[in-house]
Amino acid sequence: xxxxxxxxxxxxxxxxxxxxxxxxxxxxxxxxxxxxxxxxxxxxxxxxxxxxxxxxxxxxxxxxxxxxxxxxxxxxxxxxxxxxxxxxxxxxxxxxxxxxxxxxxxxxxxxxxxxxxxxxxxxxxxxxxxxxxxxxxxxxxxxxxxxxxxxxxxxxxxxxxxxxxxxxxxxxxxxxxxxxxxxxxxxxxxxxxxxxxxxxxxxxxxxxxxxxxxxxxxxxxxxxxxxxxxxxxxxxxxxxxxxxxxxxxxxxxxx
Numbered sequence: 001x002x003x004x005x006x007x008x009x010x011x012x013x014x015x016x017x018x019x020x021x022x023x024x025x026x027x028x029x030x031x032x033x034x035x036x037x038x039x040x041x042x043x044x045x046x047x048x049x050x051x052x053x054x055x056x057x058x059x060x061x062x063x064x065x066x067x068x069x070x071x072x073x074x075x076x077x078x079x080x081x082x083x084x085x086x087x088x089x090x091x092x093x094x095x096x097x098x099x100x101x102x103x104x105x106x107x108x109x110x111x112x113x114x115x116x117x118x119x120x121x122x123x124x125x126x127x128x129x130x131x132x133x134x135x136x137x138x139x140x141x142x143x144x145x146x147x148x149x150x151x152x153x154x155x156x157x158x159x160x161x162x163x164x165x166x167x168x169x170x171x172x173x174x175x176x177x178x179x180x181x182x183x184x185x186x187x188x189x190x191x192x193x194x195x196x197x198x199x200x201x202x203x204x205x206x207x208x209x210x211x212x213x214x215x216x217x218x219x220x221x222x223x224x225x226x227x228x229x230x231x232x233x234x235x236x237x238x239x240x241x242x243x244x245x246x247x248x249x250x251x252x253x254x255x
Contacts, residue, residue: 001031001163003108005101023106024067024099028054032097033166035113035155035173036061040166051079051087052094061116062094069103071110074147081126081142088119091184096144097157111158115173117180118153119144120191122220150195152176152243178241192217193234194243198254207232207250 005027010019025044032042034056042054042063054063066076076098078084087093093116100110125143130136146154155172156164182190196216200209214227224230235252238244245253 001033001158001166003158003161003163005106005108006030007106020067020069020103024065024101025053027108028065028097028099032063032065033169034059034061035095035115035157035166035169051083063097064094065097065099067099067101069101071100072098072112072146075125075143075145078124078142078144081124081140084124084142084144085121088121088124088188089184091117093119107161108158109161110156113155113157113169113173114149115153115155115176117184117187118149118176118191120148120188120195122188122192123148148192148195150191151198152194153191175242178243181241182237189217189221189230190234190237190241192220193231194238197235197238197244197252201254204247204251204253206252207235210235 005023007023009022009026013019013022028042029044030041032054033040034042037056037059039056039058043057045052045055045062051064052062053065055061056063084093095116096114098110098112098114099108101107102109123145125145127141127143130139132138152172153176155169157169158164179187179190193210196210196213197205200213210231211228214231217231218224218227221227221230235244239246239252243255245255247253
């Protein structure tokens with residue numbers, strides 16, 4: 001992977017937005033590899049394919065690319081709220097590449113991968129509907145809240161201008177695959193509990209510490225009236241999936 005971007009692709013464009021689009025997409029086509037298999041390149045999707053920019057011809061995984069010339073903040077603007085929530089619940093969200101590039105030098109600064117199975121519904125935040133005077137009056141967009149996605153699932157592909165070895169990226173992706181064995185509606189709970197455990201860490205935590213913050217999970221899952229029982233269940237699921245180790249009565253360690 002090279003971090004220099006093909007600025008020559010933009011010579012026939014005047015709009016900054018169009019220039020950025022063709023350069024970032026051109027770089028991605030030449031450099032992105034599949035984290036889920038051994039494919040060294042991804043293929044561009046047909047034009048006007050909604051929410052999917054690239055596909056792996058080998059394993060058929062889909063990918064969306066979001067590029068930005070400044071660092072990504074905690075909230076990433078996305079499309080229609082209902083459409084993304086439906087995709088999360090049906091496990092049809094594409095893997096997400098977040099590309100932060102230096103527009104002055106046209107180089108990649110950071111590239112982060114979020115696997116398709118790592119989006120809990122709590123990470124999708126509804127935006128205000130567009131005003132009645134807007135062209136799409138009433139349309140409701142959304143944010144992806146990155147802090148609600150476990151750190152393990154925000155995989156660095158380029159960090160501070162330095163590419164990460166593809167083998168390391170694929171190993172991190174593979175470690176997360178046990179999450180795919182959990183059905184999508186239940187997986188939201190699993191991801192939320194894992195994220196909370198990590199925030200309590202940094203390495204060990206107790207059941208009591210998790211229960212003390214049960215109100216946070218209750219707010220995200222108001223349909224469940226037995227949050228403490230659910231936390232205990234999810235800790236066991238995370239243990240079986242290899243994300244946690246049980247080190248004593250009511251005590252856990254992040255694996």
